[in-house]
Ligand SMILES: Cc1cc2nc3c(=O)[nH]c(=O)nc-3n(C[C@H](O)[C@H](O)[C@H](O)COP(=O)(O)OP(=O)(O)OC[C@H]3O[C@@H](n4cnc5c(N)ncnc54)[C@H](O)[C@@H]3O)c2cc1C
Ligand code: SF4
């Protein structure tokens with residue numbers, strides 16, 4: 001890691017410079033409490049204290065809700081060619097838990113088989129992170145995700161009169177070299193950074209207990225009544241999946257164009273909470289009940305990838321809690337599960 | 344940035360099928376047809392090697408893609424066969440195709456296949472129900488082509504009606520051989536039926552092999568697994584020597600779409616064949 005300082009008075013110039021040379025995607029005020037990550041043309045458009053976004057900006061760029069995968073041409077014979085689309089972009093202002101969510105997707109899409117549709121976009125993305133204020137439903141600190149140690153090129157922490165800047169990659173280093181007004185850090189800057197991090201971490205108020213969660217989850221796995229109670233109000237709408245920064249399930253389908261000669265294979269986000277998810281030909285459904293679907297979503301978020309990668313796929317952003325009309329709350333449910341087995 | 348796929352001069356991603364031709368089609372039953380498929384590009388065809396129990400993703404362009412097990416012998420390198428039941432979008436379209444038609448093929452997929460190397464020097468029992476014959480037929484052929492490497496060999500095959508029996512002529516021919524024991528059973532016998540009646544679990548009791556040197560392979564509808572396993576347990580067959588092929592919804596076949604996950608396993612990349620020992624430790628597997 002390379003550490004630098006950038007004065008507040010230099011920051012706007014840095015952004016102007018960045019915007020003049022790159023396509024920059026950053027947070028812009030939308031309606032109410034929400035901001036949206038869009039193309040930024042002027043540093044003044046940037047909503048520096050954004051708190052909520054419906055989607056993770058990283059997922060929006062790297063894993064769009066629909067994406068063409070293969071183009072085919074039908075004539076006397078058929079030709080098929082893979083489609084890999086990407087553009088060089090700078091993602092500015094993504095917070096720590098969304099970077100960690102992206103890190104999960106990075107790992108997922110390059111495990112077993114390499115998904116070049118994702119990887120090409122990821123390689124073309126420059127990531128500049130900065131902290132944002134957690135909502136009352138955020139529990140990123142319990143998911144080891146309130147702080148990012150990788151996945152970004154530069155990360156800005158706001159120490160008041162100056163930024164404490166971490167550069168994690170060569171790309172980040174180049175950005176610093178291209179704007180020669182970054183300063184070296186002093187011992188005091190590190191002390192100030194530590195003080196800053198303490199204040200930052202104190203903003204995460206939600207308290208959950210996840211001690212031995214994997215084992216406890218196993219032990220209540222077959223308690224049908226508990227799961228029926230937890231899932232009772234679920235509408236099976238899938239909003240929790242759609243807003244999650246780490247949900248990656250998709251369907252693949254073929255589409256044929258009006259000329260009847262060309263078409264494409266494409267993917268679309270799917271959602272494990274809707275009944276069709278487990279449906280196969282012959283009308284057999286591997287997961288027909290909503291309580292089983294909720295149980296499997298929690299398992300996927302809190303168990304599966306802890307076992308596979310050593311880290312949960314849930315980053316604790318709280319989006320699924322805010323999106324759920326039935327008020328189903330993963331943080332409360334973790335506590336409920338823990339209470340079932342408490343000594 | 345240069346991507347791997349572009350370096351090779353053609354854009355081929357994990358989702359891009361290779362073009363292939365259906366060279367032969369034959370009726371197996373009123374609902375299942377056999378398709379012989381040859382990959383068009385010679386280099387790709389030569390590189391296409393599979394293990395018994397693996398599957399391919401087949402595209403009918405414009406309609407979609409579905410996974411199918413490969414029932415033919417891995418030793419046949421020029422082409423492979425698929426056995427397809429007429430049941431949904433892709434399979435209906437396939438049934439309407441004629442020889443010479445083009446389809447897309449990706450694969451072979453599945454890191455979990457029938458461990459034929461480990462089976463060598465042991466007795467092998469295959470228990471198949473209905474269309475579960477498709478994935479195990481590859482193993483059946485493979486073993487018969489190298490018969491002396493294995494001890495005793497049995498096939499138990501159950502179907503609802505005699506009309507549903509797949510590879511009927513082949514079964515009759517195999518019955519003439521004395522190095523494989525074949526037992527068939529149906530739920531609804533017709534007047535000509537001379538073999539067992541009832542579910543295939545009934546025939547497990549006749550197996551005389553000791554658990555010490557016996558491998559068992561099971562493939563059929565989900566309901567069959569529960570009963571077969573109870574029977575095998577009663578006879579103390581070892582869970583680590585029993586192999587089952589699982590079916591789930593699959594959209595990609597390469598571990599990305601997640602539809603086939605069972606806990607922390609994916610049927611497409613970790614299976615589709617799992618040992619009973621693995622399945623026991625996976626909730627909701629059967
Ligand atoms: C590992 C594996 C091996 C298989 N081997 C065979 C075989 O040898 N012969 C055979 O006839 N069938 C086999 N199937 C089932 C087959 O893949 C199709 O599901 C079935 O043919 C129906 O597909 P469809 O597109 O015609 O139907 P539709 O219902 O129209 O299917 C729509 C979509 O749903 C998915 N889907 C629907 N049903 C299933 C299912 N049961 N399993 C997985 N995905 C499903 C398909 O991916 C497809 O894209 C296998 C499935 C798996 C997972
Ligand atoms: S938990 Fe809430 S958001 Fe998710 S499917 Fe159920 S009702 Fe919809």
Ligand code: SF4
Pocket residue numbers: 240243244245246247301313314315316317318319320321330
């Ligand atoms: S499961 Fe909910 S809290 Fe966890 S990462 Fe997904 S949306 Fe955020």
